[in-house]
Amino acid sequence: MRPLSFRRKLAVHVSRVERDDVPTLAQIHADAFPHAWDEDAMTSLLNGNGVAALAARPHGDGGRAPVGFVVYRSVSEEAEILTIATAAGRRRRGVGRALMEHCIRALQADRVERLILEVGATNHKALDLYRSLGFKPISRRRGYYRPPVQDAAAHRHDALVLQLDLD
Numbered sequence: 001m002r003p004l005s006f007r008r009k010l011a012v013h014v015s016r017v018e019r020d021d022v023p024t025l026a027q028i029h030a031d032a033f034p035h036a037w038d039e040d041a042m043t044s045l046l047n048g049n050g051v052a053a054l055a056a057r058p059h060g061d062g063g064r065a066p067v068g069f070v071v072y073r074s075v076s077e078e079a080e081i082l083t084i085a086t087a088a089g090r091r092r093r094g095v096g097r098a099l100m101e102h103c104i105r106a107l108q109a110d111r112v113e114r115l116i117l118e119v120g121a122t123n124h125k126a127l128d129l130y131r132s133l134g135f136k137p138i139s140r141r142r143g144y145y146r147p148p149v150q151d152a153a154a155h156r157h158d159a160l161v162l163q164l165d166l167d
């Protein structure tokens with residue numbers, strides 16, 4: 001019998017985000033972060049200068065709807081992850097890793113030299129993912145994240161800035 005912790009990888013293909021994906025991406029984002037972006041905010045992010053976005057879509061379940069996405073911006077030799085999220089019911093099944101690996105390969109193909117991102121110092125799931133890909137911390141922004149409005153008594157959290165050399 002398989003152990004209870006067994007998690008089956010979700011087979012996905014990763015492709016560019018399309019305009020039709022925006023409502024799904026806004027929903028995934030709202031479920032993932034305390035400060036939600038609505039569809040307009042998501043659209044304006046995706047239309048930003050140098051911004052690209054990838055969506056992970058499951059194979060063979062009859063739909064193309066994304067189950068995760070990553071948004072990044074490249075400026076000259078540097079790129080930054082602006083956001084990444086996997087739909088709440090599909091986490092820990094390889095989607096986030098697939099998105100990051102595609103993003104890294106696309107940036108390497110474009111000869112981008114380094115990729116940076118910012119992550120909550122207590123976001124251990126995301127930190128594990130980034131460390132396993134080779135990201136290293138380069139700075140800490142103290143009290144960078146404000147708590148959600150409904151949790152106003154909570155403390156501000158530090159952010160870590162991580163970097164991956166791409167060459």
Ligand SMILES: CC(C)(COP(=O)(O)OP(=O)(O)OC[C@H]1O[C@@H](n2cnc3c(N)ncnc32)[C@H](O)[C@@H]1OP(=O)(O)O)[C@@H](O)C(=O)NCCC(=O)NCCS
Binds near residue numbers: 033091092095126129
């Ligand atoms: C962070 C996030 C994108 C990871 O996506 P995911 O699809 O669950 O990630 P994966 O299944 O590909 O897991 C990749 C690695 O992340 C780490 N990880 C993911 N979930 C974890 C968990 N629950 N506990 C510990 N490590 C975890 C592990 O190192 C894992 O590798 P492994 O499964 O081989 O051990 C997802 O948890 C998420 O959407 N979180 C909310 C939004 C967020 O915090 N985004 C990051 C902001 S910087």
